[in-house]
Amino acid sequence: MSQAQPPADGPKKTRIQQKNRAAILEAALDVFSAHGFRGATIDQIARAAGLSKPNLLYYYPSKEAMFTTLMSNLLDTWLNPLRAMDPEGDPMAEILAYVARKLQMSRDYPRESRLFANEIVQGAPRMLETLSTELKELVEAKSAVIQAWMDAGKINQTHPKHLMFSIWALTQHYADFDVQVRTLMDGEDPYDAAPAHLETLFRRLLDPAQS
Amino acid sequence: MSQAQPPADGPKKTRIQQKNRAAILEAALDVFSAHGFRGATIDQIARAAGLSKPNLLYYYPSKEAMFTTLMSNLLDTWLNPLRAMDPEGDPMAEILAYVARKLQMSRDYPRESRLFANEIVQGAPRMLETLSTELKELVEAKSAVIQAWMDAGKINQTHPKHLMFSIWALTQHYADFDVQVRTLMDGEDPYDAAPAHLETLFRRLLDPAQS
DNA sequence: CCTGAGTTTGACCGGTTGGTCAAATCCGTG
DNA sequence: CACGGATTTGACCAACCGGTCAAACTCAGG
Numbered sequence: 001m002s003q004a005q006p007p008a009d010g011p012k013k014t015r016i017q018q019k020n021r022a023a024i025l026e027a028a029l030d031v032f033s034a035h036g037f038r039g040a041t042i043d044q045i046a047r048a049a050g051l052s053k054p055n056l057l058y059y060y061p062s063k064e065a066m067f068t069t070l071m072s073n074l075l076d077t078w079l080n081p082l083r084a085m086d087p088e089g090d091p092m093a094e095i096l097a098y099v100a101r102k103l104q105m106s107r108d109y110p111r112e113s114r115l116f117a118n119e120i121v122q123g124a125p126r127m128l129e130t131l132s133t134e135l136k137e138l139v140e141a142k143s144a145v146i147q148a149w150m151d152a153g154k155i156n157q158t159h160p161k162h163l164m165f166s167i168w169a170l171t172q173h174y175a176d177f178d179v180q181v182r183t184l185m186d187g188e189d190p191y192d193a194a195p196a197h198l199e200t201l202f203r204r205l206l207d208p209a210q211s
Numbered sequence: 212m213s214q215a216q217p218p219a220d221g222p223k224k225t226r227i228q229q230k231n232r233a234a235i236l237e238a239a240l241d242v243f244s245a246h247g248f249r250g251a252t253i254d255q256i257a258r259a260a261g262l263s264k265p266n267l268l269y270y271y272p273s274k275e276a277m278f279t280t281l282m283s284n285l286l287d288t289w290l291n292p293l294r295a296m297d298p299e300g301d302p303m304a305e306i307l308a309y310v311a312r313k314l315q316m317s318r319d320y321p322r323e324s325r326l327f328a329n330e331i332v333q334g335a336p337r338m339l340e341t342l343s344t345e346l347k348e349l350v351e352a353k354s355a356v357i358q359a360w361m362d363a364g365k366i367n368q369t370h371p372k373h374l375m376f377s378i379w380a381l382t383q384h385y386a387d388f389d390v391q392v393r394t395l396m397d398g399e400d401p402y403d404a405a406p407a408h409l410e411t412l413f414r415r416l417l418d419p420a421q422s
Numbered sequence: 423c424c425t426g427a428g429t430t431t432g433a434c435c436g437g438t439t440g441g442t443c444a445a446a447t448c449c450g451t452g
Numbered sequence: 453c454a455c456g457g458a459t460t461t462g463a464c465c466a467a468c469c470g471g472t473c474a475a476a477c478t479c480a481g482g
Contacts, residue, residue: 016449016459035333038250042440055460057441114332117387121328122246124390131394139395161396162408166381169388173380176328179335183342184350185372197373204415225428227479253470263431268471 021059023049025073028066033111036118037067037126068126071119074112075130081105082142082164091149092206099167099198106175107191113175139164155206163205170198232270234260236284239277244322247329248278248337279337282330285323286341292316293353293375302360303417310378310409317386318402324386350375366417374416381409 027048031040042063046053060066081101085094106113119127143160150157174181174190181190204210238259242251253274257264271277292312296305317324330338354371361368385392385401392401415421 014450014458020459036247036250036329038246039248039333041438043438052461053440054442054462058459061441063440117328117332118247120391121325121332121387122250128390128394131391135391136395136397158411159404159408162401162404165384165388165392165401166408166412169380169384170377173376176332177376177380179339180331180342180346181376183339184347186347190373190376193370193373197370197377200369201377201412201416204421205412210415210421225480227429231429252468254468264470265432265472266430269429272471274470 017059020049020051020055024051024056024059024066025070028070029074029111029115032067032070033115033118036122037063064126070115071127072130074115075134077109078105078112078116079135079138082138085142085145087145087148091146091152091154092203095146095155095163095167095206096199096202099171099202100195102167102171103174103191103195103198106171106173110175110178113172114178117172117176153208156208156210158205167202170201228270231260231262231266235262235267235270235277236281239281240285240322240326243278243281244326244329247333248274275337282326282338283341285326286345288320289316289323289327290346290349293349296353296356298356298359302357302363302365303414306357306366306374306378306417307410307413310382310413311406313378313382314385314402314406314409317382317384321386321389324383325389328383328387364419367419367421369416378413381412 024045027045028040030048031044034040035044040063042053042056045066046056049056056066060069081098084101085098119125124131139161143164146155146160146163149155150160174194235256238256239251241259242255245251246255251274253264253267256277257267260267267277271280292309295312296309330336335342350372354375357366357371357374360366361371385405389401
């Protein structure tokens with residue numbers, strides 16, 4: 001009974017809405033990933049999106065809403081590489097492909113990686129629900145697949161979940177700790193050597209030809 | 212020329228000062244590591260330390276000062292495991308010991324790990340200087356040691372810096388992404404299997420007996 | 423128990439921030 | 453080109469936040 005009825009989040013309506021909503025989420029990704037939820041301000045996002053602050057709040061009812069919309073939009077993309085791991089494929093090839101895809105994600109979408117990193121490092125106050133349902137389900141399923149591969153002797157025995165943690169840690173590190181990595185490699189692009197390094201690492205870990 | 216001369220940061224004076232300075236840094240570690248610099252408030256730290264806000268500012272001139280004091284106090288401890296890597300020791304044993312020590316640090320000092328993670332993920336605005344001098348120096352030195360070990364055929368050839376990144380990523384992941392890890396392992400302590408997992412991983416990567 | 427340095431705090435300040443609102447402007451459609 | 457809904461914005465507000473200050477309190481040494 002006050003604010004000019006803002007558009008519900010449901011179906012996109014006009015082309016202006018589509019354009020502005022997209023611009024806002026893009027700007028929000030920039031700002032949230034660089035400063036975290038608390039560190040980001042609506043004004044910053046507005047400036048980055050080329051809109052006014054009240055205008056942002058016309059499209060999204062609150063800063064929280066921008067954040068959660070952004071998160072849930074991105075989660076699917078983020079989990080795609082894991083979903084793409086094919087139980088019918090060759091185990092070693094599938095895992096190495098997953099590692100490669102995940103590393104490529106770090107390279108192509110570092111902001112998304114840092115967005116999730118920020119949130120999880122701080123205890124995932126706005127994502128615990130998602131972690132313990134959607135992500136957990138996917139991880140359980142893929143763990144079982146990996147376990148089956150191990151039981152079939154296709155790859156070495158290891159703890160499937162710790163294997164997954166290792167893949168996430170190693171690939172996301174290049175995006176999340178980008179500043180540190182680049183500072184220490186002065187000039188050399190980390191992504192020159194990273195793919196080969198990680199492939200070797202996981203191949204040696206998993207190749208059953210080696211004890 | 213106003214505020215009752217706050218104690219300089221130099222030598223500790225009274226026992227009250229020692230106790231309160233310590234309590235403040237302890238509380239600051241709690242709050243900064245959980246919310247990041249921007250997300251933390253002086254009031255939160257004050258409450259956690261059992262002191263009033265102006266009282267904190269009597270001991271430290273600003274929030275920034277608390278943060279940087281905390282950071283530089285912790286950095287030494289944080290880098291100790293790497294410093295302890297002995298060029299004269301057995302290469303494989305030295306590296307595996309480093310991994311084990313680093314993992315133990317994640318277990319014993321998760322807040323410290325998250326404090327650094329928060330700062331670096333957000334571009335290390337208050338630490339770039341330190342990274343590019345103190346850390347860089349140490350990393351260059353230890354990289355050379357590792358390279359020498361590789362050249363001597365004691366361990367497999369890999370990129371020394373990427374090896375170090377891998378050690379950091381894998382060990383700190385358990386502290387920095389603790390919520391996620393624990394959510395996905397429902398109940399099982401990640402640190403039960405992590406040491407063996409990481410030892411196997413790095414042993415297989417580095418053991419020169421394997422191609 | 424007096425004194426002065428050391429310590430603590432309530433009140434306050436200016437700037438920022440998330441969010442509101444009414445009025446103004448825009449824009450597609452008839 | 454007129455109209456009504458969609459969009460945009462300047463002004464505003466209350467809460468919060470980092471920091472200041474003068475006054476009050478504590479406490480060790482004489």
